[in-house]
Amino acid sequence: MTVSDAVDDDPFGLRSLDVASLRRRDGAKWGARPVDYAAWVADMDFEVAPPIAAALHGVIDRHEFGYPNWGGPYALSPAGQQFVTRMSDRFGWEPDVDEVVDLIDVLQGVRAAVYHRSAPGDGVVLHMPAYFPFIDTIETMGRRRVDVTWTDGGFDYDDLDERLTRDGARIWILCHPHNPLGHVFDRAELERIAEIAMRHDLLVIADEVHADLCMPGVEHVPFAALGTEVERRTVTVTSASKAFNLAGLRWAVMHVGDAGLRDALAGLPGHYLGAPNRMGVAAAVAAWTECDDWLRDVVAVVDENRLALASLLEQHLPGVDYRPPSATYLAWLDCRELGFDDEPHEVFRARGVELSPGPQFGPTGAGHVRVNLATSPSILADMVAAMAG
Numbered sequence: 001m002t003v004s005d006a007v008d009d010d011p012f013g014l015r016s017l018d019v020a021s022l023r024r025r026d027g028a029k030w031g032a033r034p035v036d037y038a039a040w041v042a043d044m045d046f047e048v049a050p051p052i053a054a055a056l057h058g059v060i061d062r063h064e065f066g067y068p069n070w071g072g073p074y075a076l077s078p079a080g081q082q083f084v085t086r087m088s089d090r091f092g093w094e095p096d097v098d099e100v101v102d103l104i105d106v107l108q109g110v111r112a113a114v115y116h117r118s119a120p121g122d123g124v125v126l127h128m129p130a131y132f133p134f135i136d137t138i139e140t141m142g143r144r145r146v147d148v149t150w151t152d153g154g155f156d157y158d159d160l161d162e163r164l165t166r167d168g169a170r171i172w173i174l175c176h177p178h179n180p181l182g183h184v185f186d187r188a189e190l191e192r193i194a195e196i197a198m199r200h201d202l203l204v205i206a207d208e209v210h211a212d213l214c215m216p217g218v219e220h221v222p223f224a225a226l227g228t229e230v231e232r233r234t235v236t237v238t239s240a241s242k243a244f245n246l247a248g249l250r251w252a253v254m255h256v257g258d259a260g261l262r263d264a265l266a267g268l269p270g271h272y273l274g275a276p277n278r279m280g281v282a283a284a285v286a287a288w289t290e291c292d293d294w295l296r297d298v299v300a301v302v303d304e305n306r307l308a309l310a311s312l313l314e315q316h317l318p319g320v321d322y323r324p325p326s327a328t329y330l331a332w333l334d335c336r337e338l339g340f341d342d343e344p345h346e347v348f349r350a351r352g353v354e355l356s357p358g359p360q361f362g363p364t365g366a367g368h369v370r371v372n373l374a375t376s377p378s379i380l381a382d383m384v385a386a387m388a389g
Ligand SMILES: Cc1ncc(COP(=O)(O)O)c(C=O)c1O
Pocket: 042, 104, 105, 106, 107, 108, 131, 175, 179, 207, 209, 210, 239, 241, 242, 247, 252
C-alpha cells in the first residue's frame, strides 16, 4: 500500500483508504466477496499509524527474523511487558507482570481459560447477543450456555442470579466493552457482575480488546481493577489489534489473576500456546507507546460516524432501530421493522453491501445486522444509501 492509495477525505487528518484501494487489498473484509461496500469483519479502512509502519519497516530493514532475545527462551515479550504499563497509565490498573502471558490472539486466551477451568457440561455465562466465536467456543467444547439477554436497554441480573442458584455455572465470559452492542459496563454494573460471580464461584474471562475504543466522555474500568478479590478470579485478555488495526499480525496478551489457570498453564510445555510473532510484538509496542494521537483521531471519526449513522438511517432506512455504541466501531441495527425477515444481511448483500449477519450473534440477533463504522464518513454515507436499494 503506497501513500498515494490513501485519501484524506475526513476532517480529522486520518489516512482513510478509498474504495478502489480497499478492493485491491488481499484482506478478508473487502476481498471475501465481490461487493460494492464491505462493513462486516472488525478491520478498519484506515492506514495504520505511521509509528507502527516505521517499527515494522525497522524489523525488515534489520532483517531481524530469527529467534528474539527477550531474556530467556520463554521470557515475556516486550509487548507483554508494555501491557502492564499501558493498563496502569490508561486505566489505573496495575497487573503483576509475573501473571502476564503472551498469546497469539485474544480468542486463544479465552479458549485456553474455558478449556482448563471447566469441564464438558459446565455452564458458561454469556451476554446475548454475543460475539459469535464465544458461542462457538462454548458449543464446540461441549459447555452449557447460560444466556443473559439484552432487553429494553439492559441485562436482567436478578433473573440470571436465580438461574445460577438453580443450575450453577463455572465461567462468565465478559465482553467489555461489548461486541456487538457497543455497551460499556460502568462501575456499578461491573460490581453487580463481580458480586454474582463471587457468590456463585465463577471464573470471569474479561475480553477487553475494545477498551481503547471508548467514545469521548466514556470511561473504561478494567474488570480486574475492581479489587484484589475480583482480580484473583479474573482472566483478562486483550491486544492492540482492534484499536490499532493489527489483527493479521497475531499477538495478544493475557493477565491470569486466577491461580487455577496459572497452575494449569505452568504444567504445559513452554510455548504450548505458540511463540509470539516478533512483527506483532514490534507493532504492539509502537501502538501502545507512540500512537495515542492517531487513536484519538480514530475515535473522533468513529464518534462522528456513529452519530451520522442515526441521521443516515432516518433519511434512507426509517424503521431501523439503532442506539449509537458507547465504545467499539461496531453498530448493531435492529431491522425487524423493515420486513426483511430474520436475515436482513441477505437483502443488503443483494444491494451490494456486506454486513455481519445478526443471527451469527445468537438467537436474539435474528432480524439484526452489525455494521463496521471504521471507515471514512463519505464511504459510510454512500454505503447507507446503497443499503436502501
Ligand atoms: C470481542 C472480541 N474478542 C476477540 C476478537 C478477535 O481477536 P483475535 O483475532 O485477537 O482473536 C474480536 C475481533 O473482532 C473481538 O471483537
